[in-house]
Amino acid sequence: MQQPIGLLSHNNCQAMDANDPLAHYRDEFALPEGVIYLDGNSLGALPRRVSQRLRTAIDHEWGNGLIRSWNEADWYLAPQRAGAMISQLIGADKDEVIVCDSTSVNLYKVLMGALKMRPGRRIILSERGNFPTDVYVSSSVAEERGVELRAVDPDRIAAAIAEAGRDLAVLHLTHVNYKTGAVYDMAGITAAVHAQGGLVIWDLCHSAGTLEVDLNGCNVDLAVGCGYKYLNGGPGAPAFVFVAKRHIADFWQPIAGWHGHAKPFSFGHDYAPDPGIARMLVGTAPQLGLIALETALGVFACLDMRTLRRKGQELGDLFIRLVDQELSGHGFGLASPRDAAVRGSQVSLTHPQGYAIMQAVIARGAIGDFRAPDILRFGFAGLYVGFADVWDAVAILRDVMDKGLWDTVEYRTVKAVT
Ligand SMILES: *Cc1c(COP(=O)(O)O)cnc(C)c1O
Numbered sequence: 001m002q003q004p005i006g007l008l009s010h011n012n013c014q015a016m017d018a019n020d021p022l023a024h025y026r027d028e029f030a031l032p033e034g035v036i037y038l039d040g041n042s043l044g045a046l047p048r049r050v051s052q053r054l055r056t057a058i059d060h061e062w063g064n065g066l067i068r069s070w071n072e073a074d075w076y077l078a079p080q081r082a083g084a085m086i087s088q089l090i091g092a093d094k095d096e097v098i099v100c101d102s103t104s105v106n107l108y109k110v111l112m113g114a115l116k117m118r119p120g121r122r123i124i125l126s127e128r129g130n131f132p133t134d135v136y137v138s139s140s141v142a143e144e145r146g147v148e149l150r151a152v153d154p155d156r157i158a159a160a161i162a163e164a165g166r167d168l169a170v171l172h173l174t175h176v177n178y179k180t181g182a183v184y185d186m187a188g189i190t191a192a193v194h195a196q197g198g199l200v201i202w203d204l205c206h207s208a209g210t211l212e213v214d215l216n217g218c219n220v221d222l223a224v225g226c227g228y229k230y231l232n233g234g235p236g237a238p239a240f241v242f243v244a245k246r247h248i249a250d251f252w253q254p255i256a257g258w259h260g261h262a263k264p265f266s267f268g269h270d271y272a273p274d275p276g277i278a279r280m281l282v283g284t285a286p287q288l289g290l291i292a293l294e295t296a297l298g299v300f301a302c303l304d305m306r307t308l309r310r311k312g313q314e315l316g317d318l319f320i321r322l323v324d325q326e327l328s329g330h331g332f333g334l335a336s337p338r339d340a341a342v343r344g345s346q347v348s349l350t351h352p353q354g355y356a357i358m359q360a361v362i363a364r365g366a367i368g369d370f371r372a373p374d375i376l377r378f379g380f381a382g383l384y385v386g387f388a389d390v391w392d393a394v395a396i397l398r399d400v401m402d403k404g405l406w407d408t409v410e411y412r413t414v415k416a417v418t
Contacts, residue, residue, distance in 0.1 A: 102239050
């Protein structure tokens with residue numbers, strides 16, 4: 001369809017693409033023809049360089065090199081190297097971040113360690129509506145350690161910090177909410193927690209690789225995040241963990257495994273943690289996944305995060321503007337902040353038929369996702385989504401709504417992974 005949507009036309013959006021300083025990054029990614037990919041917040045797209053690198057890793061390094069590749073192909077220090085690359089994107093130092101395990105497991109490690117650093121304090125503070133794994137891990141830690149998990153509404157965080165006072169052991173929040181895309185004030189909240197003597201853990205799953213994050217500028221204690229969303233590390237890519245330098249030497253990591261040992265290959269009977277960030281490791285890295293992530297991170301090497309952040313905001317603003325103009329009367333609500341300053345790189349809509357609508361939209365080539373009970377999520381990864389893509393996606397959504405194309409048994413049938 002070529003008629004203008006509201007005040008903007010497809011041509012206007014193409015002109016925005018022509019002026020986009022990041023437009024050339026799209027060639028870094030192997031996206032299928034005819035697909036508008038708006039789900040990089042769930043699984044990042046495939047960087048072309050990763051396919052090539054993995055072929056070498058499998059056929060040459062694993063196939064021919066065999067066990068020699070731990071040394072000869074530099075496999076062994078990949079967790080540190082990938083961590084150092086991520087540190088540049090999140091305002092940390094190179095030796096404060098390491099790649100390992102999943103976000104869920106890393107969260108367990110930092111929560112347990114944080115509680116150990118604040119003995120006698122009895123509250124873990126978090127948000128109602130946090131990502132489920134964050135809630136499950138923190139409730140099981142709270143139960144095990146005999147402390148209270150206090151989950152409050154997002155607008156009650158400041159008050160809850162003051163109420164918890166000197167009982168606050170650790171605050172654990174996700175910087176960008178996975179459902180709404182709302183962004184917390186990392187600096188302000190961290191300072192408020194420190195004023196009570198507590199520690200903070202920030203989950204950066206929806207921030208790393210798309211927002212400017214300044215962990216050390218905000219004086220953050222601990223953080224975790226995901227490798228397979230905006231960092232494009234591939235399905236189930238290993239996650240990362242940050243421990244501020246001032247805490248590392250004394251940080252107790254609850255899963256003592258041989259790769260966290262100071263000298264794993266001395267095969268000693270007694271555990272002595274690595275003096276640095278490597279104490280956060282547990283067992284052998286999933287090496288192929290790690291190689292994919294390390295290679296994918298190369299795409300960010302010369303990137304200015306401010307430019308990427310701004311593009312994510314502009315894409316979201318454009319999407320909201322087009323939805324306002326073209327989909328009024330179709331029952332959509334906006335679940336994300338309208339103000340781009342406090343919105344991550346996603347926009348979420350609500351609709352009672354959200355699941356079936358998203359299925360119909362996906363079938364027509366625009367891929368977003370659905371989160372129960374009624375959220376349609378559209379992610380705007382600025383490295384490979386353009387402005388004309390946003391226009392096309394809204395056009396598909398409008399078509400689906402105008403013609404009632406979502407209302408079929410097939411689209412209403414809920415699949416295992418939404
Ligand atoms: C994606 C995501 C996770 C994922 O955790 P895994 O252990 O990698 O499955 C955790 N927390 C948040 C906030 C997320 O968005």
